[in-house]
Structure formats: structure tokens, C-alpha cells
Amino acid sequence: MLASPALAGAHSFAASVYGNILVPSPPVPAPARRAALSVVAKVKVATPQDDRIARHVRLRKKVSGTTERPRLSVFRSNKHLYAQVIDDTKQCTLASASTMHKSLSKEFEYSAGPTIVSYQLLLLCLRSSGLG
Numbered sequence: 001m002l003a004s005p006a007l008a009g010a011h012s013f014a015a016s017v018y019g020n021i022l023v024p025s026p027p028v029p030a031p032a033r034r035a036a037l038s039v040v041a042k043v044k045v046a047t048p049q050d051d052r053i054a055r056h057v058r059l060r061k062k063v064s065g066t067t068e069r070p071r072l073s074v075f076r077s078n079k080h081l082y083a084q085v086i087d088d089t090k091q092c093t094l095a096s097a098s099t100m101h102k103s104l105s106k107e108f109e110y111s112a113g114p115t116i117v118s119y120q121l122l123l124l125c126l127r128s129s130g131l132g
Helices: 005-010 046-059 102-107 116-128
Strands: 015-016 019-023 071-076 082-085 094-097
Touching: 071 116, 082 116, 094 116
Parallel strands: none
Antiparallel strands: 015 019, 071 082, 082 094
């Protein structure tokens, strides 16, 4: 209980409830907060070349050329066609042909890019070598 106003003045920061002096206690430290976890998702954008390589790897898991039945690989650029007959068991190219070969480039002008006719000529070259 407060006996005198002088004592009450000494505890001016204290409050009085029903005559009892309420002195604020020292602050209790808050529980340590955990650092906020930040998750950053990085998205890798695949280039067209990456997509092409992924398709090639996926296909090569399923297809392989043997000595009895070699694999035909065809690549088409904007200007030319390239074809290879490949034996995967020996890991070698048995035959190759291209629209850049002298025998084919003399017959046609490929300014417009490869056509069905040029593809047929490539197959004719491969067959004439006895492997196609």
C-alpha cells in the first residue's frame, strides 16, 4: 500500500491497483526468431539446340544400327542434305552422301535448299555403294 504521496512520487513510473504498487518487470526476451527461408526457383530455358540434342539422346536409347541392318542418319541444313549409313556395333560410318558431293552438285543447283529429288539422289548414291 502507498503510505505517502512522497513514496508515490518516487515511483512515478509505477501504477497503483487497489493500493499495490505495480513496478514493470524487465522485458522478457522474445524467443529467437528463425531466419526466413527463401526459396528461389531457377528455371533453365532450353534452347532449340538443347531440345534437338535431348530428342537425339532419347531416340538413340531405342534405335541402334547393326551389321545386318545399319542405321540411316539424315541431317538437313538450310542448303544441303547429309546422309550416313552407320553400324553402331563397330562404331563406324559405312557410307555417306551429301548434296555437296561433286556428282550431285553438278546435276542440280541447290539455291532453294534441299528437295525431295535431292533426297532421292542421296538414297540412290547410298544404294549404288551397296550398303543402302
